[in-house]
Amino acid sequence: MLMKNSKLKVGRNDPCPCGSGLKYKRCCLGKQTQGSENLKDLYLQKYKIRLKGKKDIEGIRRAGRLVLETLDLVEEKITPGTSTDDINTLVHEFTVTNHATPAPLNYRGFPKSVCVSVNEVICHGIPGKRILNEGDIVNLDVTSVLKGYYADASKTFFVGTSGPDAQKIVKVARQCLEVGMTQVRPGRTIGDIGWAIQRLAEGQGCSVVREFVGHGVGFEFHEAPQIPHYGRKGAGIGLVPGMVFTIEPMINLGERDLRILEDKWTAVTADGSLSAQFEQTVLVTEDGFESLTPFD
Ligand code: MF3
Ligand code: CO
Ligand code: CO
Numbered sequence: 001m002l003m004k005n006s007k008l009k010v011g012r013n014d015p016c017p018c019g020s021g022l023k024y025k026r027c028c029l030g031k032q033t034q035g036s037e038n039l040k041d042l043y044l045q046k047y048k049i050r051l052k053g054k055k056d057i058e059g060i061r062r063a064g065r066l067v068l069e070t071l072d073l074v075e076e077k078i079t080p081g082t083s084t085d086d087i088n089t090l091v092h093e094f095t096v097t098n099h100a101t102p103a104p105l106n107y108r109g110f111p112k113s114v115c116v117s118v119n120e121v122i123c124h125g126i127p128g129k130r131i132l133n134e135g136d137i138v139n140l141d142v143t144s145v146l147k148g149y150y151a152d153a154s155k156t157f158f159v160g161t162s163g164p165d166a167q168k169i170v171k172v173a174r175q176c177l178e179v180g181m182t183q184v185r186p187g188r189t190i191g192d193i194g195w196a197i198q199r200l201a202e203g204q205g206c207s208v209v210r211e212f213v214g215h216g217v218g219f220e221f222h223e224a225p226q227i228p229h230y231g232r233k234g235a236g237i238g239l240v241p242g243m244v245f246t247i248e249p250m251i252n253l254g255e256r257d258l259r260i261l262e263d264k265w266t267a268v269t270a271d272g273s274l275s276a277q278f279e280q281t282v283l284v285t286e287d288g289f290e291s292l293t294p295f296d
Helices: 028-033 035-049 054-075 086-099 165-181 190-203
Strands: 113-118 121-123 137-146 149-158 214-216 222-229 243-248 250-252 258-260 268-269 275-277 280-284 289-293
Touching: 028 035, 028 222, 035 054, 054 086, 054 149, 054 280, 086 137, 086 275, 121 137, 121 250, 137 165, 137 275, 149 165, 149 280, 149 289, 165 190, 165 243, 165 250, 165 275, 165 280, 190 222, 222 243
Parallel strands: none
Antiparallel strands: 113 121, 113 137, 121 268, 137 149, 214 222, 214 243, 243 280, 250 275, 258 268, 280 289
16 A cells, blocks of 8 residues: 555645645745644634644544434434424433533524424524424534534434435435545645535536535634535645535535525525535545544
8 A cells, every 4th residue: 555645745846735826845845844833824824724733633523423423313313293393402412411512502693402404494494393294304413512622514314205306315415525525635625625516416407505615613613714515626725634624515406596584594495495415524634534523
């Protein structure tokens, strides 16, 4: 496996992964060899991106484990007749029992501990009286704060047995997250992630929501940078080790346009078509990525 990393190396004359447009040797190469502190300062000053160190990564990984346990716990309760508020109660209690805080609760006025988004709801569904019906799809978006560290992940589940449209949009959304994650490595850019996702979604006749994006995460709920799920290959900020961000494509079966309901949170597809989403928190490593919320 000696050659494994060789093709991933950034050449002296290649464009700098930081996205400056300069050659690597004229930009970050020198700074990087003087120690990673310089890259950390550079990314903070230039982009307000806080690169994470070893201790931070371990903290986010721990929070991520709790998020996954929460999703697994709730998955078992997703059956026809369950209300979205029942799900909120489960998530809230499990989170606090595990010495963590549900990040959504009171975040910019969000009234509940988890986002629960059914069928045509794209994201930010507020748990309430809505009852899950056979054939629905439902996204649970869980963000936990454990010892000050945030991890954010979401999955879309079937309620009982779902029809072909539901099967299709859930499959495409899942593949979109995967193809986005496989772009993540030093030398690639934020634009590469969105480009790969958009190509897959639109190639399947689906559309990518543009108003909501992935985001840096770890020290806070939403940090720099923003991670659009559409874009141009090679565009945007270069990925460097220590970046932690979410990829969370929201994919619609119909058009990409959305509407926000009276509650000021719930985003729904304008055409009423189904929407699905998967999200993970990923770390850029020396030679690729590691998911800090690894579900398959
Ligand atoms: N978890 C969502 C995200 O992936 C954000 C939800 S904000 C809330 O970024 F207030 F609705 F919880
Ligand atoms: Co989320
Ligand atoms: Co997120």
